[in-house]
Amino acid sequence: MKKLIISILCFLAAIQFSFAQSNIEKLLDKAIEEYSQNPAAAIQKYGSDDFTFINAEGNMLNKAQTVRVASAGKLEDIKFTDRNIKTYGNITIVKGINTARWNIGGTIINYKDAFTYIYQINGNDIKWLSAQHSLVTPKDRNKAVYREMNQAFNRRQVSDYGKYYADSHEVKGIGKGPKAIDEFYRINLKGFPDLQINVIELIAEGDLIFARCENTGTHKGDFNGIPPTGKTGKIAHWTVNRFNAEGKIVESWNLNDNLSMMQQLGVIK
Structure with missing residues (x-):
């Protein structure tokens, strides 16, 4: 009691x-x-x-x-x-x-x-x-650029990736250049077309921005071989982005709480 x-x-x-x-x-x-x-x-x-x-x-x-x-x-x-x-x-x-x-x-x-x-x-x-x-310091600028990019993505208005990413940008584990950015978004939006990335906290250190986020989406499409379940999930997402002197992202590391996602989708218990 x-x-x-x-x-x-x-x-x-x-x-x-x-x-x-x-x-x-x-x-x-x-x-x-x-x-x-x-x-x-x-x-x-x-x-x-x-x-x-x-x-x-x-x-x-x-x-x-x-x-x-x-x-x-x-x-x-x-x-x-x-x-x-x-x-x-x-x-x-x-x-x-x-x-x-x-x-x-x-x-x-x-x-x-x-x-x-x-x-x-x-x-x-x-x-x-x-x-x-x-x-405005480089840290202030980089945080503002990241938050603007995130808001544009949530509104599906990221039509010009060059505004936020350098041409040589590398998404770790996927590839380099504009095609890698397209592939990163394609993979996620194919499985979760209503995906929203909510930034909880931003930390700036040197030329790096660490973002602690919360992703929410409904599993409506194939995702890494998993057929759509129609279930909505919410998971933790962490990303580290390195910026160049011009304030554009040149490297990205992304990590999702995939275990929690699989449990919420009912794939594993």
Whole structure:
């Protein structure tokens, strides 16, 4: 009985945490959308009284100064990629890559910065405490490229592999060049046409990116000689990718939890 009660409490806590995370993401998305439409107004609305902005050049601005700078031009386009959200109590830290195009007096200025934003969130009340932009490092860039490539794959929009992979790229165990990439995706999508790869964690070290992922798919086609079972499975997937100086992937190592996959498909017990 004691174990059952603990299990129920843990389950309820997980539900509450999931709901809290979902609510936070909705609040952040709303604030970002408003910022995209009118940066100065969004900073004025969400910025705390002691809001601080440190730009990529190292200059520190208070709230009034930041609003004044944001009012000096027109934000024509902005994207927040490789977004990572961490919550500690009522404090939320968001990191990622900010790519923006500003029109300042007819002059177009393009920015690409790594950002760290800190918010205080209580219920539906959100306060923007601080923002810091810094130059994008190769590690930041590589993580953003990998996440963009993964999202494009999940949407089946990877039509130009050259955007993400070098011509000499090698998929370990399959081959080299564009044909190897095609073969890698063909093998997986033939067996699991609805395959989705969810990135759980990215770690950058030198020119390498390690991704811990979770793959979900329905076995609707032949996969390594196994006829379709119609069963849906979820397995762990790990991949290591090496990038060149241009930010393109040159080597990939992939590992799936095949034992769990076979058990979920009913091939083995």
